[in-house]
Amino acid sequence: MSGFESPPDPLNPEEASNPGEVASDTPEVEKTPRLSPFRRITLEVLLVVGIAFPLALVLHTFVTQVYAISGHSMEPTLFDGERVMVDKVSPAIAEISRGDLVIFASPEDTSKNLIKRVIGLAGDKIELIGEMVYLNDQPLREGYTRRTIFPQKPGESTIVEEGSMYVLGDNRPQSRDSRDFGTVTLDQVKGRVLLRLWPLDALKFF
DSSP states (O other), X not given: OTTOOOOOOTTOTTSOSSTTOXXXXXXXXXXXXXXXXXXXXXXXXXXXXHHHHHHHHHIIIIIEEEEEOOSSTTTTTSOTTOEXXXXXXXXXXXXXXXXXXXXXXXXXXXXXXXXXXXXXXXXXXXXXXXXXXXXXXXXXOOSSOBOOOBOOOTTOOEEOOTTEEEXXXXXXXXXXXXXXXXXXXXXXEEEEEEEEEESGGGOEEO
């Protein structure tokens, strides 16, 4: 009938009991207080340090290590006082290659570490004649050396045994290496040189 309004249905929750009220099912969102720029920066720095320090410690312990060069036996490739980063993982899981620079415990004094260049691997024949190194009867082309006259005569050679390598310093006149203490076993290797990181203007990957 016109002129009459139906009473609100108490069983229908969507009907408002007050004509001035509007039903809503949207919950109120509590506003989270914003951090000040200083506190935010502080938290970010702490987070970075908290992640970076343990990561650096793990890398230093298990993956890489920095060594300082002492002496002149690797000139002109590396000079006294320079620093190199060494990969400690690859010698354990991958083959070392000829030409690699490696750090190893000295066969004459295991408390000392030496850095030399790998010249020969297992099965290789090494001959030192005049100023030349012969690898498997072929002259080895070396653009990194300071040469010396080798005392070894033609016919005198070294066959590198399994699990060993023949190493020489690049500065042959001032290097004590496999000419003196023989071949180096792979389990004496501390790591393979990745790069020279100091001085910064001489940064170089190997």
